[in-house]
Amino acid sequence: MSPDPARRSPDAENSDGERWLHAGRIGRPHGLDGSVHVTQPRVALLEQGRVLRVDGRDDEIVRRAGTDSRPIIRLASCTSRTQAESLRGRELLVARADAPELEEDEWWPEELEGCRVRDGEREVGVVRSLRPLPSCDVLEVAREGAEDLLVPLIRDAVRSVDVEAREIDVDLVFLGEEPAAPSADDPTAPPAADPAAPSADDPAAPPAADPAAPSADDPGP
Known part of the structure; x- marks a missing residue:
């Protein structure tokens, strides 16, 4: 499973050896103080105090408002509506090493x-x-x-x-991509060949019985 499975963009690819996770994308400004809406949010990565990579530089979330489905944040470096508008469309990234630890059998989509x-x-x-x-x-x-x-x-x-x-x-068999091997208990499976039975090409094998020949138990005419 994955937490907040993601709508990841190519921007999240590593360019400096660091692994990055997609946290969202900056949307329209909210108010006059530099706050912004976040689209494509991954709420587990948008807590107040979280350090994000935005447009190639680190920035910190100093305000978190809104709802999980429609979060609003303000970055430390963004203090006006004009600045917020200039960041519109930028991707928000979090270093994988700084992301919350996941439960067993959970992975971030970027890891898979x-x-x-x-x-x-x-x-x-x-x-x-x-x-x-x-x-x-x-x-x-x-x-x-x-x-x-x-x-x-x-x-x-x-x-x-x-x-x-x-x-x-x-498991391709479970996925239906490979036929399963027949079970020994399957009544529809063909009988296994007897390795001791003589082959039709074996010159020492007795001749096959002629179905038209009279049987030894047939009293005849």
Whole structure:
């Protein structure tokens, strides 16, 4: 799962070796003191006192108002409506190292995007994005020469996630991408070949019975 799955933009890509998370984007000004609305908000990263990267420089949130769905913030360097208007559209970033710790089996979308996806030793593709759906988050996996694969972030579909190695191990059989091996208890499965049975090409094998030949139990005419 992921907290506030994100509408991440290419601006969040690393350019200095630091990992950055998308916290939102500056919207229209609010009032005259430099406060702004935040669009595409990730509220867990917008607390008062949080240091953000804005337009290539660090700035601090000194005011937090509004609601979680429509937050309003003011940055320390922004003290007028004119300054706020000049920042409109800028992306708000937070260093991954400064972000809140997540629960087990939770990841920020940026940590999963770009990860290699495999099933055991078999390469499957690369995570293109993380989609938030009502029931669970879903990985959109780009595959070479095939349509994108959607992988729900549930234990049956995802065996493991290694953020440091940038690898995700999935179960293609569960995802319906590979036929399951027939069970020994499956009555519709064809019988296994008897390794002791003679082959039709074995010269030492007795000749096949002629179905037209009379049976030994047939009294005849």
